[in-house]
Amino acid sequence: MSAMFVFLIPALIIVAVMILFSFFTSARKKSRISDTKVKDRSTILKEINRKLSSNPKDTQALQTLAELHYTEKNYSQAMKTYGILLDLCAANSRLDQQVINLYFGLSAMKAGVWNEAYKSLVIARTKDPENFEINSSLGNLEYRRGNYEKSVALSRQALKSKPNERECLRSCGLSLYKLRRYKEAAAYLKGAAAGHPDDKETLFALARALYEMNQNEQNCPTIRRAR
Numbered sequence: 001m002s003a004m005f006v007f008l009i010p011a012l013i014i015v016a017v018m019i020l021f022s023f024f025t026s027a028r029k030k031s032r033i034s035d036t037k038v039k040d041r042s043t044i045l046k047e048i049n050r051k052l053s054s055n056p057k058d059t060q061a062l063q064t065l066a067e068l069h070y071t072e073k074n075y076s077q078a079m080k081t082y083g084i085l086l087d088l089c090a091a092n093s094r095l096d097q098q099v100i101n102l103y104f105g106l107s108a109m110k111a112g113v114w115n116e117a118y119k120s121l122v123i124a125r126t127k128d129p130e131n132f133e134i135n136s137s138l139g140n141l142e143y144r145r146g147n148y149e150k151s152v153a154l155s156r157q158a159l160k161s162k163p164n165e166r167e168c169l170r171s172c173g174l175s176l177y178k179l180r181r182y183k184e185a186a187a188y189l190k191g192a193a194a195g196h197p198d199d200k201e202t203l204f205a206l207a208r209a210l211y212e213m214n215q216n217e218q219n220c221p222t223i224r225r226a227r
Contacts, residue, residue: 041068044064044068045068047061048061048064048065048068052065057088059085059088059092059094059095062081062084062085062088063085065081066078066081066082066085066103069081069107070103070106070107073110075107075108075110075111076107076111078103078107078111079104079107079108079111079113079116082100082103082104082107083104085100085104086100086101086104098124098127098128101120101123101124102120102121102124102128102131102133102134104116104120105117105118105119105120105121105123105124105134105137106121106133106137108120109121109137109140109141114141114144117137117141118138118141118145121134121137121138121141122138125138129157130157130161132158132161132162132165135154135155135157135158136154136155136158136162136165136167136168136171138150138154139151139152139154139155139157139158139168139171139172139175140155140167140171142154142171142175143171143174143175146178148175148176148178148179149175149179151171151172151175152172152175152176152179154171155168155169155171155172155175156172159172164191166191166192166196169188169189169191169192170188170189170192170199170202172188173185173186173187173188173189173191173192173202173205173206174189174201174202174205176188177189177205177208177209180212182208182209182210182212182213182216183209183213185205185206185209186206186209186210186213189202189205189206189209190206193206
């Protein structure tokens with residue numbers, strides 16, 4: 001038994017050293033990757049600023065800056081930069097106005113600037129009516145504007161691509177609830193409410209829809225006779 005321990009203890013020490021070495025090596029690699037990303041971003045911004053300082057209408061620099069803001073979820077700045085690009089589209093045929101308008105609208109949507117988002121996304125949809133982001137966003141906006149039938153149609157169109165997308169389920173369910181189509185509403189609202197106990201609007205609409213469904217069943221003569 002003592003001989004076994006003589007061999008076992010050094011083996012355990014070697015394994016422990018290997019694990020620690022692997023951990024610190026991995027940590028250093030992650031740190032280097034993070035530092036590289038920061039340096040890359042810094043380099044990109046320096047290049048953008050250099051170009052824009054000499055030419056504020058440099059479209060390549062503006063597009064890179066807009067994409068960077070959008071990727072980093074800085075939607076207010078992304079909207080502002082895409083807005084500048086939109087103004088330049090009339091004088092520059094090389095700019096893709098459809099794509100710029102789309103991302104201006106999506107940035108406005110995510111920044112909570114509803115009117116600007118609505119105008120841009122309605123235009124974008126004329127060119128790309130199957131686009132999930134467009135239909136999902138417009139479904140939400142039409143609900144906010146009180147256009148419930150339109151919201152249902154757009155949300156359902158978006159759900160064809162992503163059947164479990166919560167925001168689409170929510171917009172569709174709440175719109176159907178407002179239209180007093182309680183049975184249809186409940187099906188969508190259940191999906192939207194799952195895992196979101198703080199969404200009081202959805203939970204209230206679901207509870208009320210289920211209540212109204214139960215009341216309708218109780219008041220239905222056929223069901224009363226069956227009971």
